[in-house]
Structure formats: C-alpha cells, structure tokens
Amino acid sequence: MAYTVPKLKDFSPAALDKAAAKLLAALEQEAAGVTNESGWKTFRDGWMARKSGVLTQVNDLWLKAAPKDAKRDVGQQVNELKKRVEQTIEAALLRAQGAATSDLECERLDITLPGIQRPIGAEHPVIKTMNEIIAVFRNLGYSVEEGPEIETDYYNFESLNFPPNHPARDMQDTLFIAGQESKPLRERLLLRTHTSPVQIRTMEKMKPPIRIVIPGRVYRNDPPDASHSPVFHQIEGLAVDTNIKFGDLKGTLDHAMKALFGSNVRTSFRPSFFPFTEPSAELLVSCFICGGSGQRGSDPCRPCKQTGWIEILGCGMVDPNVFQFVEHNGYDPKRVSGFAFGMGADRVALLKYGVDDLQLFFQGDVRFLRQFA
Ligand code: 2NL
Numbered sequence: 001m002a003y004t005v006p007k008l009k010d011f012s013p014a015a016l017d018k019a020a021a022k023l024l025a026a027l028e029q030e031a032a033g034v035t036n037e038s039g040w041k042t043f044r045d046g047w048m049a050r051k052s053g054v055l056t057q058v059n060d061l062w063l064k065a066a067p068k069d070a071k072r073d074v075g076q077q078v079n080e081l082k083k084r085v086e087q088t089i090e091a092a093l094l095r096a097q098g099a100a101t102s103d104l105e106c107e108r109l110d111i112t113l114p115g116i117q118r119p120i121g122a123e124h125p126v127i128k129t130m131n132e133i134i135a136v137f138r139n140l141g142y143s144v145e146e147g148p149e150i151e152t153d154y155y156n157f158e159s160l161n162f163p164p165n166h167p168a169r170d171m172q173d174t175l176f177i178a179g180q181e182s183k184p185l186r187e188r189l190l191l192r193t194h195t196s197p198v199q200i201r202t203m204e205k206m207k208p209p210i211r212i213v214i215p216g217r218v219y220r221n222d223p224p225d226a227s228h229s230p231v232f233h234q235i236e237g238l239a240v241d242t243n244i245k246f247g248d249l250k251g252t253l254d255h256a257m258k259a260l261f262g263s264n265v266r267t268s269f270r271p272s273f274f275p276f277t278e279p280s281a282e283l284l285v286s287c288f289i290c291g292g293s294g295q296r297g298s299d300p301c302r303p304c305k306q307t308g309w310i311e312i313l314g315c316g317m318v319d320p321n322v323f324q325f326v327e328h329n330g331y332d333p334k335r336v337s338g339f340a341f342g343m344g345a346d347r348v349a350l351l352k353y354g355v356d357d358l359q360l361f362f363q364g365d366v367r368f369l370r371q372f373a
Contacts, residue, residue: 002030002046005057011070016062016077023054027085031092040096044089055082122373126233126361129349130215133235136259140252142211142237147198149217150177154186155197159325160276173221175230191219194342195236196276202238203326208336209241215345226357233345240318240331240338246279249315249339253283257312260348261288268309277316277340284309289354303351310351315341 003026008019027047034040047054058078066074123131134144162169164185173193180188195214202212215235222228239248254267266286274280286292287304294306304310318340320333327333346358353372355361360368 002043003027003054005054005061007061008065011062011066011074013073013077016074019062020077020081023058023081024084024088027054027088031088034092034096035099036096037093037100040089040093043092047085047089055085058082122369124361124369125353125355125372126346126349128372129352130233130235130345133256133260133343133345133348134213134215136256137211137213137237139259140211140255142213142239145198145202145212145214146216147195147201147214149192149219150189151192151197152186153188153190155200156190156192156194158186159200159322160196161319161321162275166275175219175221192216193220194218195234196340196342199236199238199340200322200326203240203331204329207330208338209239211237211239213237224359224362226359227347227350229346229358229362231362232358234342235345236340236342238318238338238340240336242336244317244337244339246317246339249317249341252339253313253315253341257283257285261285261352264291266292269315272314272316274314274316276319276322277314278319280314280316282311283313283315283341285312286310303354312348312351313341313343315339 003023005023006019008015030043030046034043045053050056058081063071063074063078138144156174157166157169158164175191177189177191195216195218198214198216199212202210202214213235214237216233217231218234219231222230224230239252250267250269257265257267265288268284268286269281270284272280272282287294287301287308287310289303290296290301290308292308294301294304294308300306301308316339318338323331323333323336323338330336346361349355349361350358
C-alpha cells in the first residue's frame with residue numbers, strides 16, 4: 001500500500017496544500033527507495049493504478065467529495081498534484097535504469113586482457129630432498145613420525161646411551177635453554193641436536209614391530225660456514241622387529257641409495273662409532289658425479305675429493321642399552337633387535353644439486369631458490 005489518502009473535512013486551499021504536501025513527502029520517500037525496474041513498477045502501480053492507486057483515491061476523496069463551491073479550486077490543486085506525482089514517477093524510472101547500467105558498467109569484464117600472473121611458491125630444495133627420502137621409505141612400509149624441537153636432556157642424551165658427562169655430549173655442541181639449573185639434569189631443556197629423541201618417544205608409544213622415518217630440524221652450536229649451520233635438517237630411520245640383522249640394514253640402505261641417487265651407484269660400509277648403535281657404520285655411495293673414478297676428464301672430482309666415494313650417512317644396530325629405556329613397552333633386547341640410520345638432509349641436497357655453499361639454503365634469496373622450483 002503506497003499511501004493512505006485521508007478524507008478531508010476542510011476543503012480550503014490552505015488545508016488542501018497541507019494534505020498535498022504530506023502526500024508529496026510520502027511520494028518522495030518511496031521514490032528514493034526505488035533501485036530497479038521491478039521495484040519501480042510496484043511503486044508506479046501503487047500511485048497510478050486505475051482502481052485503487054493513490055491518484056484515484058485523491059480523485060474520489062478530495063475532488064469528488066468537495067462541496068460544489070470549492071470544486072474549481074480543488075480541481076486545480078488536484079491536477080497540479082497529479083502532474084507532480086507523474087513527474088516523480090517518471091524520474092524514478094530514469095534513475096532506476098541509470099543505476100542498472102552503471103552496475104553493469106562496474107561488472108564489465110574484458111576477457112581479452114592478459115590475466116594477472118601470481119607467482120606461486122615452490123618447495124625449498126632441502127624440503128624437496130627430505131620428501132624424496134621420505135617417499136623411498138614410505139614405499140618400503142615405513143611411517144613418518146615427528147616430535148618437539150625443544151627436548152629434555154633425557155630424550156636427547158640419556159635414553160640414547162649418552163651417560164651424564166659422556167664426552168659425546170661435548171662433541172654435540174648443544175644449545176641449552178637458559179635458567180634450567182634448578183631442575184634435575186634429565187629434565188633440563190635444550191634444542192634437540194638430532195631427531196633420535198623422536199625415535200625413543202615413538203617406541204614409548206608404539207610396540208614392536210616398527211618401521212619409522214623421522215624428518216626434522218635440529219640444532220647445534222656451530223658457527224655458520226659453507227658446510228655448517230646452527231640449524232639444519234636430519235632424517236633418521238628405525239626398524240625394530242624380531243630377528244633384524246646387519247644384512248637387513250645393508251640391503252635396505254643399498255636399495256634406498258639406488259632409489260635416491262640412481263640405480264648404478266654402489267654402496268660401501270665402514271666401521272664407525274655412535275653411542276646408540278653397536279656395531280656402527282658409515283655408509284658411502286660411489287660418486288654419482290665421476291662414477292667412482294675420482295676424475296672428471298683430466299680434472300680431480302671435487303664432491304668425492306678424488307676418492308670415488310661420498311659419505312652419506314651414519315647407521316648401525318640399535319644398542320641393547322637403548323632398548324632397556326623402552327623395555328616396559330615390549331622392547332626386550334633379548335627378544336627384539338633393530339637397525340637405525342641418520343643423515344643430514346641439507347648435505348644430501350648439497351650433493352644432489354651440486355651446490356657448494358650450505359648458507360645458500362638458509363638465506364632465502366629467491367634468485368637462488370627459483371632454480372629448484
Ligand atoms: C648421523 C648418524 C645416526 C642413529 C642415527 C638411532 C636412533 C635410535 C637408536 C639408535 Cl633411537 N640409533 N639413530 C643411529 C646411527 C646413526 O645418525 O651421522 N646422522 C647425521
């Protein structure tokens with residue numbers, strides 16, 4: 001209902017002016033709310049419909065009801081009013097149509113313009129290398145585990161067979177969290193120096209048999225140079241079951257190296273030492289740059305320092321002392337055995353991509369990183 005036209009008692013020009021002003025105010029208000037053609041049609045019908053539009057009511061209630069002697073004046077005023085109403089309604093249509101065009105104008109899309117190119121990110125070469133290593137072990141049935149980077153002395157050292165004051169703790173150049181002196185040694189916090197604590201945490205939570213790989217950031221108090229960084233990346237693996245032997249370690253790692261560096265690489269194991277494995281070994285891969293000859297044409301091969309072999313990782317059979325820390329969860333060293341290995345993912349990435357400075361991986365220079373996208 002557009003506007004309810006009141007009946008009039010007073011038909012004097014002044015009274016009629018007042019009533020007309022009220023009606024026009026309502027008209028303007030309604031016109032202002034018209035934004036499209038269908039709104040305008042409703043608006044127009046409300047005011048102009050022949051049967052019960054506002055103008056028809058004005059005709060009936062004001063003109064027809066007027067006393068004879070006032071009819072002339074009332075008729076003039078009503079005509080005036082009709083004109084105003086018609087004008088306002090016409091103007092509202094033009095406005096509604098104009099608004100529609102400008103909406104279209106705004107939403108106009110030139111599909112022939114070239115698109116906006118958003119540069120997309122890419123995997124960092126170290127993460128890419130880690131994912132490749134993880135994929136090799138996933139295909140062998142290993143699952144991936146992760147754990148905290150801030151660790152306790154217990155998980156980082158004690159449970160891994162580094163007794164308090166063991167010289168290997170100095171070798172690690174650990175970054176300790178300050179203000180921990182009031183706690184017992186085993187509870188003191190530090191930045192993990194290897195991902196091995198996650199292996200202990202996983203054995204506490206999963207009974208044997210297990211096959212896991214653990215990728216992650218590790219920290220050491222080393223000043224940065226071409227081959228060192230205070231933060232770097234490690235991937236460790238662990239297989240525990242009944243009757244796991246050194247031959248399983250050799251076969252698994254030989255397969256993994258062929259999958260990573262190409263099926264023509266050979267592997268070689270040399271004795272080594274780690275507190276948490278016995279026996280322990282270093283794994284070398286025949287140089288995938290020079291093919292093992294140590295020479296590139298008449299030049300010495302740099303990556304293998306002319307030896308024909310590149311050291312990739314450390315490994316060994318899990319020391320029974322380590323199993324004792326998780327014996328309560330089924331890791332009885334008399335019943336189960338296992339092998340473990342650990343490698344620096346950054347070092348593997350350096351070798352794989354022939355990069356000669358580790359720092360390039362940590363400086364975030366897009367000109368360098370773009371090469372690996
Ligand atoms: C290296 C050598 C290694 C392990 C890591 C390990 C973990 C547990 C038990 C036994 Cl829970 N061993 N991990 C074993 C041998 C070597 O890492 O040079 N990493 C960069």
